[in-house]
Each structure stands twice: as structure tokens, then as C-alpha cells.
Amino acid sequence: MSGASVLRVPRPTRFLTAVSVVGLLVLASGPVGVADAAPSRAPAPDQSARPSPTVHGSDGRRGPVLQDFSEGRLRVSGARTGEVGWEVAPGLSYAQWTQLEQQGPVRVFVLTAQLDEPGLVLDHVGGPAVPTRAPLSRWVSGERAVAAVNADFFDIHDTGAPLGVGADRQRRLLHAPVSGWNTTFLIDSAGRPRVQLDRLVATVVRRGRPVVRVSNLNSPTVAHNGVGLYTSAWGRLTGRRVVEGARRVRQVVVRGGVVRANRIRLSRGTPVRGELLVGRGDGARALRALRVGQRVRVRRSLSVPARVAVGGSVQLLRNGAVTTRDNRELHPRTAVGIDRDGRRLHLVVADGRSSSSRGLTLVQLAGLLDSLGDEDALNLDGGGSSTMIARDPVGSVAVRNSPSDGHERPVPNGLGFRYVPPSTP
Numbered sequence: 001m002s003g004a005s006v007l008r009v010p011r012p013t014r015f016l017t018a019v020s021v022v023g024l025l026v027l028a029s030g031p032v033g034v035a036d037a038a039p040s041r042a043p044a045p046d047q048s049a050r051p052s053p054t055v056h057g058s059d060g061r062r063g064p065v066l067q068d069f070s071e072g073r074l075r076v077s078g079a080r081t082g083e084v085g086w087e088v089a090p091g092l093s094y095a096q097w098t099q100l101e102q103q104g105p106v107r108v109f110v111l112t113a114q115l116d117e118p119g120l121v122l123d124h125v126g127g128p129a130v131p132t133r134a135p136l137s138r139w140v141s142g143e144r145a146v147a148a149v150n151a152d153f154f155d156i157h158d159t160g161a162p163l164g165v166g167a168d169r170q171r172r173l174l175h176a177p178v179s180g181w182n183t184t185f186l187i188d189s190a191g192r193p194r195v196q197l198d199r200l201v202a203t204v205v206r207r208g209r210p211v212v213r214v215s216n217l218n219s220p221t222v223a224h225n226g227v228g229l230y231t232s233a234w235g236r237l238t239g240r241r242v243v244e245g246a247r248r249v250r251q252v253v254v255r256g257g258v259v260r261a262n263r264i265r266l267s268r269g270t271p272v273r274g275e276l277l278v279g280r281g282d283g284a285r286a287l288r289a290l291r292v293g294q295r296v297r298v299r300r301s302l303s304v305p306a307r308v309a310v311g312g313s314v315q316l317l318r319n320g321a322v323t324t325r326d327n328r329e330l331h332p333r334t335a336v337g338i339d340r341d342g343r344r345l346h347l348v349v350a351d352g353r354s355s356s357s358r359g360l361t362l363v364q365l366a367g368l369l370d371s372l373g374d375e376d377a378l379n380l381d382g383g384g385s386s387t388m389i390a391r392d393p394v395g396s397v398a399v400r401n402s403p404s405d406g407h408e409r410p411v412p413n414g415l416g417f418r419y420v421p422p423s424t425p
Helices: 239-243 282-287 362-371
Strands: 080-089 092-101 104-114 120-126 145-150 166-168 172-177 183-188 193-197 200-206 209-213 227-230 236-238 249-255 258-263 268-271 275-280 297-302 306-311 315-318 333-339 344-350 376-380 388-391 397-399 413-419
Touching: 080 145, 080 388, 080 413, 092 145, 104 120, 104 388, 120 166, 120 306, 145 333, 145 344, 145 397, 172 297, 183 376, 193 333, 193 376, 209 282, 227 239, 227 282, 236 239, 239 268, 239 275, 249 282, 275 282, 306 413, 315 333, 315 362, 333 362, 344 362, 362 376
Parallel strands: none
Antiparallel strands: 080 092, 092 104, 104 344, 120 413, 145 388, 145 413, 166 172, 166 306, 183 193, 183 306, 200 209, 200 297, 227 275, 236 268, 249 258, 249 275, 315 376, 333 344, 333 376, 388 397
């Protein structure tokens, strides 16, 4: 292969109209069995490793800990108070209530979508460039936008870019790793919602033969010994920030199917034109084989083709069974759940980090989604990122929960609904 070192890629192993008050207990002045922990800075993301089940939010803060956190216990009690709801759009309803749990009250917000409703469209929402961050409400604009929640975990301390897979209905594969953050919520090519591993499949091809494998597409960090691909969707180049700590690096520019440049200095501050390959370690060595003037093609796709995709951390439910064992830390939460039999989707936010809403553990979050009738579910970015936006009965689109930062946190993407009335014959 012309001396190129080809990378070895590991295989990834109801609508509610009534107000319901449940007077089951009187809460004490403080939460029961909870110990508060000090915040801690999240470690820099490592795209070459699977995310830990203890990754709760991009901010890396530690949460209050339940004293009795034994596995399989302390799922949601089901006791609700102050339940209200309304129709957001045909096929989409909103509800909120306070869940009464051992740790104290937890405010819960739920969007329920009937995915086969004509005119109701779910899509990936975000900014003009993959790393661009802004309040979710900025990504939910226009008269057809009706609701949204935040989505992927992201590189909060540096580039701001999402860590997992991202694709939208404009048939754009926006970002993805080969390994690391591959647990994904997606709408597949047949229109079915799924939670499963999805990964980047990308190679540089010369004369019909693959010569270099690509480990990341528009990721905040290039995998160790990997090759990252950056496109115009990334925006402006960030230099060595995507290969922090690497001693050997190389950059190759491909434009119009031709290698235009190959050098050891990484560009910074200029927009990506064409396709830019960034190698580190063995990946940099592999890129040396691409000579200026050679004709090449960079092929990229997902292992599971998707109309819409966003990344998350841990799968909470699989075929109706709870698949997380993390029942320790309480945090604000965002999740997506799928009721396959009813073709329903639930987007859920639970507030936390306050006396009025203590947050949920991952096991409790899984129990909540199970109580809604979901069979598969994925944990999305939590902490200060957790945000729900929904249109009210008078047409006002606004944030419905109380983000724990005291305001909307700038995020790179979300899952958003828009409603386009079907045309009448």
C-alpha cells in the first residue's frame, strides 16, 4: 500500500387534559438519604474509549448521592402531583408533573409523539457549524418549529463539538466517530426509530483501493493513532486543539478529488474548503503516502444508515428491560424513549440540582421511561444542558423546564419537532 499504515478499526462490540393531584405523602423539609458532592471538572473526551456509564453531563459535575443506591432498587415510585398537559401539534402532546421520590420532589417534562402523524417531523437541529453552541431556543426557530430537547454530549471545555453521531434530514452526515461514543438514537432508512450502536465507516480510496482508514468525522478529538476528517460542516479550523498531546501530526487537503497539500503544520482559523484529513501518530504516518496531485476519494457513511441521528451515553432500556445499573448520582436528565408497538416516541427532561427538583439516577430515569410504556431508551446529555422547549395552546414556543444553570446553556444540537400541515387535495 505504498508504505501507508492502514488503521485497524475495532468493531463496536397521553395527551393529558386533566390535572391529577396525588396526595400520597408529605415531604420533609429536606431530601432523605442524599449526600451532596462537590463539582468536578470533566476529563477531556477520549474518542478512542467507550463512554463510562458514570458520564452524566457534559459539565462533568458530580451529583448528590443516594445513601441506599443498591442495584435494581429505588426506581421511580409513580407518585405524581400537579399533572397538566396540552396538545402541542397534531400527534404531539406535552405534559409536566412533580414526581414524589425518596430523594424529594422531581419535576418531570414529557413530549409524546405519534411518529406516523402526517405533517409531524422529527429532525436533528443545530447551528451553521458542528461546534457552534447557542441556547437551544435559537436552534428552534421558524413558524413550523413546535418543540425540542437538547441532545448529544459535547466537548464543553474546548471546541464545543458533539462527541457522538449526528445526521439530519437534509441527508447530511455531520459528525461521527468509529468508536468511543456510538450509542445512538436514530430514525433508520425505513423510518423506524431505534437505539443502537452506529459508527463511522470512512476510507480514503486511491485507484479503487482503500489506502487510509478514517477514525473520526468532525469530532472534537482525533482518536489516538487515528485520522480525522473535517469538512465545511466543521466551520473554521482549530489547529492542534483536535490532536492535543500528539507529537506526530500531519494535515492533507483534498479538493475536487485531488490532493492539494500535505504538510506537518495544522491550519487554524480558516474555513474548511474541500476535505481536510488530520492524522496523529500512526495516522500521521499513513497520510504521508498521499502525494500532492494524486486523485483520491474520501468515502464516508454510517454503519446503520440514518435519516436522523444523535448520540448519547448509556442505553437505559433494551426490549423493555433496564440495561443500566447506575443508581447512585442524582442529576438533571434528558432522554429519548421508543414505544415500538405504538410507534410512539417520548422525549423526557427531569430537572435537578435544586430543592424544588432533586434530579434522578439513571436507574430511576430508566424506570420513568418504562412507566411510559417504552421498550428502548437512550440517555442524552444531562446536567445544565437539560432543556425542553414546547409550544403552548396560544402558540408561544418557550422553555418549559428550569435549566439548572439558571438559564439556557449553549449547546451544539438537539432533537426538534416541526409541524407542516399536510397539503389538501
